[in-house]
Amino acid sequence: MRKYIVIYRSVLMENLQYAASVAMGFVSYxxxxxxxxxxxxxxxxxxxxLIAGYGREQMIWYVMITEMIWFGARSGAVTRQATADIRGGNIAYQMNKPYHYALYILARYTGEWSVRLPMYFVLAVAMGLVMVGPLSGFGPFAALAAVVSILLGITINGVFKLCISLFSFWIEDTNPFQWLYDKLILVIGTIFPLEIFPRAMQPFLKLTPIYTVCYGPAKLTVDFTPEKFLEILGAQLLYLAVGLGAMFLVYGKGVKKLYVNGG
Amino acid sequence: MSTGVKNQLRVCALSVKYNIMREMLNKVTFLTNTCFMMLNNAAFIIQWLILFRLKGDIGGYTMREVMLLWGIACCSFGLSHLLFAGVFSLPELIIGGRLDPFLVQPKSVLLGVMTSSTRISAMGDLAYGVLVMCVFCFSVKRFLLFLLFTVTGAAIITAFALLMGSLCFWFVRGDVFGNYMVNAMVSFFTYPDGIFNGTARFLLYLVIPVGMAVWMPVHVMMEFDAGALFSVVGFAAGLSAVATAAFYRGLRRYASGNLMEARV
Known part of the structure; x- marks a missing residue:
């Protein structure tokens, strides 16, 4: 574990040097x-x-939280770097190192969002307070639950994006699949709470990453209940376990297919 | 048309042709990029279906107008990125001092840069735009207007990107500002203008020209207005002229990176 903490710290220090560049992304947010x-x-x-039980302030805060996760979790490690390593053959050097490649990438990913997310958090809170005012009913328990849920959601997002990148072992370009995953999260997850969808669709949507990556953290922020927290936490832990299992499986199968042309 | 202009157009056409042929070398990648870009765009239909289920009229638009907005936005964006993707890399070329290969060619520097690359996923945007237009609001007159506004939209997007990219001739971090302005334009493209008002609306029509590229064309296509049509065409021509002048004015300040590299 210590080696991953060292990787995390080195990426964190590296990204702190570029905090000003991250701040430039505030314009897009x-x-x-x-x-x-x-x-x-x-x-x-x-x-x-009310729309689907949400007031105007709740709905706008919901979007602010989901977009904060979206912008805060943007990472080159789980997408560009992993794909380039596999396609370019660089992975042949990295798989011999004394760490697991997938966990190495996840440590880098964590180092990246550890800088970005707090910055976007400050921006989201400032914009929320100025544009819509404080959120009624938001207390310390809701804050704690939201933080736990956001951290788990971001980790799940990274694991799934890395799983998609690992398909580069089989196909040349995984970008289209990343687009589809991003669109699923962005179009459906960040804008609408699940309650807005027709009742018949809601159980299906709960099975998608939308529930654990976007809906859970934002719901706990705008409408916290202990029962909802336990339900979302359970789903996130289950999702994380399944995601990590899939990641190790895809990586294990992928490296067996690896061939390097020298150079 | 003079021989010089004909030759220049021929060179541009060949450049685009070979860019596309190069991108199509890997058929699987080409097809997945095109199809997934169409799916990517189609995903937003869900967003609008849900919004219109909640309210029948958003900013004066119904589902039909929103789809028309998507059609024009996708086609304009697609055409611009298919023919002139090089303009979106202009900041990197200027900052890296990599314009030299274009300067020594006996043809237009600007057209050489603009047609130097293509983005193949733009094919998906183009195809999706036409499909949406035909499915949701087809009529012959509207389709002809759609083709015209696709060209003016592409001209506005390209010219705006050129203008923003040219800022790098004067400002060290002009690329960051320029990229945000171009991305801002794309972000606003697919939302009805009726939800914006006051200063924001003014800025979105004239400073970040979303209004002239897509919103006004949608209004003209739904309710024909010759004055508005000529305004769009005039604006596209004017912005293109200003952007071209800015590029050549800035080019005088260009400093080579003395970079030795092979262009294949």
Whole structure:
């Protein structure tokens, strides 16, 4: 475990040097939130109205939290680096090192979001307070539950994105699959709480990463109940276990197919 | 048309042709990129279906208008990235001092840069845009207008990217600002203009030209207005002229990186 902590720390220190570059991404976050603020404002034409049980403030805070996760978890390690290592043959050097390649990438991923996420968190809170005001009913228990859920959600997201990148052992370009996964999270997960979807679709959506990566953390922030926390925590732990199992399986099968042309 | 112009156009056409042929060498990658980009765009239909289930009219748009908006946005973006993807890499070329190979060619530097690469997933955008237009709101007149506005939209996107990219001739971190402006334009493309008002709406029509690239064309296609049509065409031509002038003005400040590299 110590070696992964060393990798994590080195990536963390490296990324701290580029904190200013991360801050430049705030413009994109601001634009997206501005668009959704305007969109939801036009949806909530009458003051005090509810959509799927959510008030206007809750809905906008929901989007802010999910977008914070989305922007905070952006990583080159689980996508570009893993794909380039496999396609370029660099993995042949790395698989001989005294660490597991997939866990090495996850340690790098954690180092990356450890810098980005707190920065986006500060921005999201500041924008939320200015644009919609404080969230009613948000207390210390909700904050604690939301933090645990956000950290688990981001880790699950990294594991699944890495699983997709590991398919580079078989296919040349995994970008299209990353797009589809991103769209699933971005289009359905970040904008709408599950309750907005038709009742028949909700059980199906609970089985997708949307539930554990976006919905869970945002729901606990805007509408915390202890029962919901236990339900979401259970689902996240189960999802993480399945994701890690799939990751080791895909990697194990993939490296057996590896051939290097020298160089 | 003079022989010089004909030759220049021929060189551009050949450049684009060979870019596309190079990208199509791997058929599987080409097909997956194209199909998945179409799926990628189609995913947003779910978003709008849900929103329109909650409210029938959003910012004065119904599902039909939103799909038309998507059609024009995808086709314009696709055409721009298929023919002139090189313009989106302009900041890297300027900062890295890698414009030299284009400067020594006996043809237009700007067109050489613009047609130097292609993004093959743009084929998916183009195909999706046409498909959406035909499925949701087809009529012959509307389709002809759609083709015209695809060209003006692509011209506006390309010119705006060129203008923003050219900032790198003057400012060291001009690439960061330029990229954000271009990305901002794309982010606003697929949302109805009716949800924005006041200063934001003004900025989105004239500073970040989303309004002239996609919103006004949608209004013209739904309710024909010759004045608005000419405004769009004029704006596209004007912005292209300004961007071209900015590029050549900035080119005088260009400093080579003396980089030795082989272009294959």
């Amino acid at each position: 601001f634009i997206i939130i501005y668009i959704f603020l305007k969109l939801w404002n036009s949806m909530y034409a009458e003051p005090g109205s």
